[in-house]
Structure formats: structure tokens, C-alpha cells
Amino acid sequence: MTEEHFVTLDGHAVHYLAAGSGVPVVVFLSGWGCDASLWREQVPALAPHARLLLVDLPGHGRSDKPDIPYTMSLFARAVQAVLDDARVEKAAVAGHSMGAMVAYQFARDYPEKAGAVIWVDGACTIPVEIDKQIAGYQARARDLRGPQFREKLLEFIDTLFIPETPDAVREEVRREILATPQHVLASCIENFADRALFEPAVLDVPAFAIFCEFWHPERFVDIFRKYLPRIEYEFLKGSGHYPMLEKPGETNAALLRVIWKI
Numbered sequence: 323m324t325e326e327h328f329v330t331l332d333g334h335a336v337h338y339l340a341a342g343s344g345v346p347v348v349v350f351l352s353g354w355g356c357d358a359s360l361w362r363e364q365v366p367a368l369a370p371h372a373r374l375l376l377v378d379l380p381g382h383g384r385s386d387k388p389d390i391p392y393t394m395s396l397f398a399r400a401v402q403a404v405l406d407d408a409r410v411e412k413a414a415v416a417g418h419s420m421g422a423m424v425a426y427q428f429a430r431d432y433p434e435k436a437g438a439v440i441w442v443d444g445a446c447t448i449p450v451e452i453d454k455q456i457a458g459y460q461a462r463a464r465d466l467r468g469p470q471f472r473e474k475l476l477e478f479i480d481t482l483f484i485p486e487t488p489d490a491v492r493e494e495v496r497r498e499i500l501a502t503p504q505h506v507l508a509s510c511i512e513n514f515a516d517r518a519l520f521e522p523a524v525l526d527v528p529a530f531a532i533f534c535e536f537w538h539p540e541r542f543v544d545i546f547r548k549y550l551p552r553i554e555y556e557f558l559k560g561s562g563h564y565p566m567l568e569k570p571g572e573t574n575a576a577l578l579r580v581i582w583k584i
Contacts, residue, residue, distance in 0.1 A: 324365060324376070329407035336400045337384035339376040340408065342369035346437065346584050347410050349401060350376045353419025353444070353563075354510055355499030357383025360418070363570035364577060372581050375413070377404050379424065381506035392509040394427040394519060401428045405435060414528075414584050416440035416577070419563065420510065423447060423519070426550075430523050438584045441531040442573070443563055445539050445546065447519040459515040466508035475499065475507070484535050487562040495564060522549040530580045531555035532573065536563035 324339040339358055348368070350361045358376035368374055378385040379397050390396075401424065405413060414437045417425035422444020429436035448455070465474035479496055499507070529550040533540045534557075546553050556576050561568040 327404075327407065329403045331380065331400050331403045334380065334386035334388055336380060336386075336403055337378040338404050338408075339374075341365050341374045341376070342371070343373050345373065346581060347373045347375065347408075347413040348440070348581065349404065349413050349415045349425075350374060351379060351397075351401070351415065351417040351421030351424050352377075352382065353417075353421050355382070355502040355507055356418075356495070357498065359383070360498070360564065360566055364566060364574055367570075367574040368577060368581065371578065373410075375404055375408055375410070377401060379421070381510070382502060387503050387506055389505045390509070391513060392506055393513045393516070394423055395431065397424040398428040398431045402432055402435065411435070412437045414438035414440055414580075416442060417444055418442040418566065419444045423514075426522070426525075427519075429525050429527055433525065433527070436525075436527050438528040438530065438580070439525070439550065440529070440577070440580055441533075442577075443532060443534045443536055443539070443561075443565055445531070445542065446522050446549065447514070448542050448545060449520045449522065450542070450545065452517070452520045455520070456515045456517065459511055463508050463511040463515070466504065466511060471504055472500075482536060482563040484560075484562040486560050487564070487568055491562075491564055491567045494567065524549050524551070527552065528584060529553040530583075532565060532576050533557050534561040534563065534565050535559065536561075 324341045357378045415425040422441040426446040565573045
């Protein structure tokens with residue numbers, strides 16, 4: 323069972339759910355265009371072992387959606403606001419996709435608050451072919467600001483799946499992202515192009531990753547280890563970009579292995 327909460331950040335509401343009790347405390351952050359509901363399969367499996375805080379990042383889910391810049395620093399401050407509201411001194415931060423970038427940014431900005439960083443098919447911004455990556459984000463942001471917004475958005479969403487991705491997951495992800503305002507989706511991508519994100523800091527915190535078959539981030543492990551020297555990872559086969567929905571049992575087992583270590 324989850325409890326619903328709201329906290330105010332810069333005059334806007336940030337929504338989060340709480341479940342479980344005790345320690346460790348694990349904050350769950352969803353990816354671009356999605357909300358905390360994507361973690362619903364994890365709650366009954368993990369709540370007996372940890373206190374869970376499932377956050378709708380600003381602009382997403384039931385959080386407010388003002389027309390403002392949606393930056394990694396804003397999202398990190400939202401996590402901090404949730405921890406303050408929940409009276410939590412230190413937490414592991416688990417993020418999917420964009421949420422993994424936020425988890426890393428939170429650990430950079432609030433190192434005393436980050437007990438661990440957990441990536442679920444996500445990563446920090448990779449310092450490889452930086453100019454090319456930035457140009458790609460800028461081009462996608464222009465598409466998302468343009469008149470063919472919906473068509474371009476649907477084209478991109480379809481790249482997030484593999485042939486084994488269940489139809490129900492495809493439909494849910496499309497519905498979630500399409501329900502997120504255009505200005506939020508575009509601003510997030512625009513701010514992915516912030517060059518400062520490609521200058522990661524070395525963080526001496528426990529780090530764990532679950533990698534899937536969407537984009538094979540395990541090929542960058544040597545780079546990740548440079549910035550997160552304590553990183554460990556697992557590879558989950560047969561899942562696209564949404565393992566918490568596509569392979570919930572395997573995802574829960576991997577997350578439990580992490581929780582038992584922190």
C-alpha cells in the first residue's frame with residue numbers, strides 16, 4: 323500500500339508516493355515523459371525490505387507542469403525536497419533512463435545525501451563524441467518544438483522497444499509520454515544538451531546498474547567506472563527500455579540483490 327504526498331519546490335507541487343518502512347530508503351525516479359506508476363510492480367516486492375519513495379519528477383505525472391527549463395539540477399533539487407519532506411537524511415537513488423541521469427546529478431549535488439546510485443537501463447551522460455551527442459539532442463528538441471511534434475514523438479517512442487516488448491507495455495509507454503506536455507518533453511531534451519553534463523565528477527559511492535538490450539550501455543562500463551569506481555552491473559536479457567514492466571520478476575530480483583548490499 324502506498325501513501326500519497328506533495329511537497330512544494332519553487333512554488334510548484336512535486337508529487338511522490340511512499341511505501342514500506344525503515345532502512346534502507348530507496349528513491350525511485352522514472353524516465354522521460356513517464357511517472358511513478360511505472361514502478362508499481364516493484365512496490366509489493368521491495369516494500370517489505372526497504373522504505374520506498376516514488377517520485378513524479380517536475381513536469382511529470384501528478385507533479386505541476388509549469389513552462390520552465392527542466393534541467394538535471396531542477397530534478398535533483400526535487401529529489402532533495404522530497405527527502406526533506408519525508409525526513410530522510412540519506413537514501414539510495416534509483417533512476418530509469420533520464421531518471422538515472424537525475425540520480426547521478428543528485429549524487430553530484432548532494433553527496434552527503436546519496437547512499438547509493440542505482441541505474442535501471444540508464445546512465446550518466448557519456449563523454450564520447452560529445453559534439454555529436456549535443457547536436458542530436460538539439461535536433462530532437464527542435465522536432466519536439468515543431469508542428470510535426472506528435473509524429474516525431476511517436477517515431478522516437480517506437481525506438482525504445484525490442485521485438486519481445488509486450489504490446490501492453492508499448493501501449494502504456496506511448497500513453498504516458500503522450501500525456502506529458504509538449505513543453506516539458508522538449509525542455510528536458512534541450513537540457514540534455516548542456517555541455518556541463520558531459521563533464522562528470524568522480525563519485526565514491528556504491529553504484530549498481532541493470533542494463534538491457536535497448537542500447538547496450540554495458541559497452542561503456544570502463545567509462546562509467548572512471549566516474550563511479552564502485553559500480554557493479556547486471557545484464558538483463560529479453561527486455562527493451564522498460565525492464566520494470568517487461569521483466570518485473572527479474573528486475574525485482576536484481577533490485578533486491580542491490581538493496582541487501584546497501
